[in-house]
Amino acid sequence: MSAPLIWIGLPLMLAVFLLLLPRERLVTALGTVSALLLTGIAYWLPPDTTQRLGSLSLRIEPSLTLLGRQITLDAGDQTLLMLVYGTAAFWFFGTFAVGQARQIVALGMAIIALLMASLAVRPFLYSALFIQVAVLMSVPLLASAKIKEKAHGSAAQPSVRGLLRFLISQTLGMPFILLAGFLLSGIEAGPADVAQVIQASLLLLLGFAFLLAVFPLNTWLPLLAEETSPYTVGFLLTMLSTFGLVLALNFIDRFSWLRNSTQLPTVLQFIGILTLVTAGVWAAFQRHLARIAAYGLLAEIGVSLLAISLPDRQIGLQILFSLLLPRTLALGIWTMSINILQTQTGDLRFAAVQGLVRRYPLATAGVIFSNLSLAGTPLLAAFPFRQTLWERLALQSFPLAFWFGIASLGLWLIALRTLAVLTMSPDNVEWNSQETWPQRILLSIGLLALFLLGSFPQLAQPVLTSLPTMFEFLGK
């Protein structure tokens, strides 16, 4: 058995099977167990490594040839495989509370398999093609979530503007990355032709600007979150942005002149802080819960770019990968809570969700604490790593640290505004939790995990510290 067959082929086949299953609970259970199983296999039987079970010797071949090209997952991808499928299991498990299992689990499994293929294809320049196929597959996922919301009587805007813009934006990015890849391969050893280097850099910049939804090419994200199910958007965009970042790091790792370029950190820093500040400040003025979460996600993209831009690459990568778990956890809890509130009110504008704390205490806590976690509030999951990043930025430049603080303040303020709105309830309303038991259990576990990771950040470190080693040069 080869690794691509196990971590790409099997999930694709499983996705088709899950689509055919009649009961949503069964889809959730099977999807979650399968994702956990794939995580377990990655842990105990990493690709390209021989394991002994008594007299039995097991080895998973790392490569598969597909239409003349290699699809390779080697031992260096072990941690990433564990992280991706572990994260998938978390999101799939959440559908117990929010529903939409057939869409999120079945299509989500296929999307994750395609995203894994994007990292496994050799040469990696073709990754953008697989990402684009995953984007196309996410259209029915987002659209079906929209139909479901509409069927539940949601007051979502009767348009597909956000979805269309998402499709356009992601599709425009792919050709730029492919062309940049071709030009870069011509200047692999060193920048012989300055004009060609500039052309390749501009194409690469444009491609990733579209792919990662950096400012100002990200107006579709809040619109999309407003139009469709927040949990679906949260799942999809967390996955897409994570793979987009890993692909960007692959480019930096592969080309020595790009890796050693003195301009690259400056460009990343500028784009990162611009994306972070605009997201943080604009979030503070929003009046729609899903849009706020979308701005939270955009801010995280800015934070990631800032982490990559740090002069000490090792620390930058450590911060980047350490933030993955708190981010996934916070966005998962946040969008799950919003989804629960949306099912009740059909509308996520402040006027519609006012005073819901007495009927949805745990969902309210989920919205507030996740928001605060992504704002870098002490004792919550993202705090230790955001704080480290902030300190590093302050050592480098005061204005950078100042703007980082402004963005965090914006996210913090909107958390307080949301808290005020959700608790603005008449005195005669009884405290009566209307969340279902699966929702209560999942939200409680999630909230506990947010605090646990914030208080004991070292818990996730054994897994995450080895992630940078997947890069040949950056990780060493």
Add this chain to the structure above:
Amino acid sequence: MPDVLLWASVFFLAITSTSLLLSREWRWSIAFLAAQYLAAFWLVEFHWPFTMSAAKLVTGWMAAAVLGMTQLHAQPTLTNEPSWPQGRTFRLLAAGLVLLAALATAQQMAGWLPGLELPNASGALILISLGLLHLGMTANPFRATIGLLTFLLGFETLYAAIENSILVAGLLSTITLGLALAGSYLISLTAWETNE
């Protein structure tokens, strides 16, 4: 292949992509899209084996067919798009300007990528720029999908000169077909929402 045939394809591409921008009747749009794939096939065939180019042509026609079938059912709600600006003269002028800009930069583009001939660069840039112009002028899923397909076809024409891997060709065909299917899904969704 004689140069005159290649330039004839480029001329044909300019006609079809401009017509796509001007057309208000979806049936004509589908016909122009199909014709556009035929013209691009001649350009791609210059670099790729006949079978691979033919696969691209068939995929494009399938995409056009998918869009046409969907539009047939969604027709009552999507024929008249109230988009700005509506005037055909404005669109024609904009298309003319973009065409001029594309042709002016084609020479430079041909120098960028080794193996890329001037007619191919011209055809690709015409498709890319008019596809982008189309995308900038509409919020209608049907027209946006056509704009995206035009943009992608332009890129494929360009990329064919530098890459002839079967895997890449297969994935690009999958993306073309996937775009048409995703566009159809969005057209149906808009029609469904309007009918609700």
